[in-house]
Amino acid sequence: MDSLLHDALDRLLAAASPPGTVREIEAGGTPQALWRQIVDSGLADAMVEEARGGGGARLDDAFSLFALCGRHALPLPLAHTLAVRSLCARTGVEAPNGPIAIAPHPVASADGALLCRHVPYGRVAQWVVVYQDSPAAGAAARLLPVGVENCRDTGIHGSLQAHLRWSAPPSSGVVLAAPLPWLDIAAAITAAQMAGAMEAVLALTLRYAAERSQFGRPIGSFQAIQQQLAVLAELSMATRIAAELGCREAAPGVPDPLLAAAAKATAAEAAGTVASIAHAVHAAIGITEEYDLQLFTRRLLEWRTDYGAAGFWQRRLGDALLASSASSTLEFMLPALFPGAAPGPASDDSQPGDPT
């Protein structure tokens, strides 16, 4: 099931969102035609339960869809929209049409305005989930419509982020009463997108190292380059497996908080090195507008800090580890990060996805 959805989305994005389209939308072009193609494919409801007419993908399955959004540098919050639409459906809320972003850390200002700074995909979203940040209990949230009047450019070249501002607490929008850990959800999605973007970076860099010749041979035949590419592959693989674990469902549509933390921590820690190596191997061509590498490295470096950089998530993990009375790291790690692996009832052979 999940591989059918994966293949369908891969084909769709390859056709509908090639690098040229990504550049046009980043330059201010409208994403409406691209969004229309996604909606027409039915894939925007990939995570809605089958009984409600969706694709029935669990969060675990959706990992590969999120990763594809990164792999293709999709200039729309499809991954976020998939998750929000499924959570709406589960809680009996009618999700509005259009791409949905998730706003990190909203701030209410003294004059009664509501401000969300640096909202990923804020420029291209029609709706945004705004929640009060209380990660322990989860938070009630609202889906607010995003109009041009709410949207301010961040001044960051090519970025799809926007500052969103409502001068008074908006009375419109859709209430999502069920408390959900929005930050964990967004972190898991972002880590998965980063895993996908790293795959694209690795593929581009390997291709370039094979094609580019200096001193009469491909630069990939030099040990100095090979050693760096090995590190790039290692970090990409580690991010992928951590991000996949980060999409482990703890409740329907909701990731395990510690796994999501480890996923974002891993992806964020790797992102800088991955981007640096890729650019070093590409040399000058890699920083040009016309070469595709920048589409992925700009995203990686932006996503690194979205919804909390490595340190933020490492702190959550560290606090959990330090608060435990386990006699060893292993004793803490197995039940906390590999549910089912700890001593106790044997896990079930029939669950191929069990990470124990």
Next chain:
Amino acid sequence: MIELLPICGLPSHSAALRPAVRAFVREYCERVPLEARARSWMDFDADFSRALARRGWVGLTLPKQYGGAGLDAFSRFVVIEELLGSSAPVAAHWIADRQSGPLILRFGTEAQKRFFLPRICRAEAFFCIGMSEPQSGSDLASVRTRATRSASGWRLNGQKIWTTNAHRSHYMIALVRTSGGPEDRHKGLSQLIVDLAAPGVSVRQIRDLTGDAHFNEVFFDDVELGEDALIGGEGAGWEQVTAELAFERSGPERFYSSIALFDLWLAYLRARGGADTATRELAGRVLARLMALRAMSVSVTAMLARGDSPVVAAALVKDLGTELEQFIPHALAESLGREPGQPIPDGLAQALAYVTQICPTYSLRGGTREILRGVIARGLGLR
């Protein structure tokens, strides 16, 4: 491209082993404090190995007919993870359990299997690895130790070095030249099982910078070995060694080597209370990296269990894993030294010093970092 590492679980029959192993290890840990376990899998305790063997946990992937438990790679993963997670002293049986036993099972004659495997499973036959020589480190194919045909079998001359625990092992599986010369590279190499008690074998310990002496030089001076010393095919030594290294590179011993130190540090922080931001982040940073490594290692274990030889994926796990093992002591030293007035408990300071000193070996043993990255580059199609 290199193999993807799909997430996979440990099947229930292997997970079911965990409680018993954990209880066994805990009993040992109650007698030996954590700071005395910082040597991790370098720590040699024959009694511990024999007690483990009595429970059936040495050579457990070997078939029952040879004294093993007939279990799979997943089961071994669980057992050694519990041992290494508590830094139990497994060095005595480690090499035999990890690679010599499986090698003999795969390439040995029936007589060799009947002789060696039951002894390995009872922790009565300890093995060491005879690969490095004074002039052959990373360039392993250049080995010069030579075995020539004799009337009764083989005559061995040459020298091995950096042979861990040769002075406490019964046998060495040595990579030697049986035909041709160094210019023949991978051709003409074979593996021999050398009885270290045989006349003409002498072993000299090499003391290391921590004060330990686990490394050795081993000299072969007209050592007469029987026909049955040859393991596997004559001239097939290189292929056999390569397969052996996949077993050697992806296991939990490539990311748990510094865990006793890390656990000591956590215990110290918990006792002190009120860790600062950087300290909390460091604890989480190590944990996140451990999680990814463990998931990758289980994934490689699944490939081994299927009978694949995931050479590239194993190299990847080892390189990342040893990097974490080396990151831990340096990061902890920096963290502990941030407040010079704060007293550090002796046990923690000793473990920190030991691991900081010895950790360069973590990315040397089993293939250096640079060699591994070359293996990965080959997997990426670059060479």
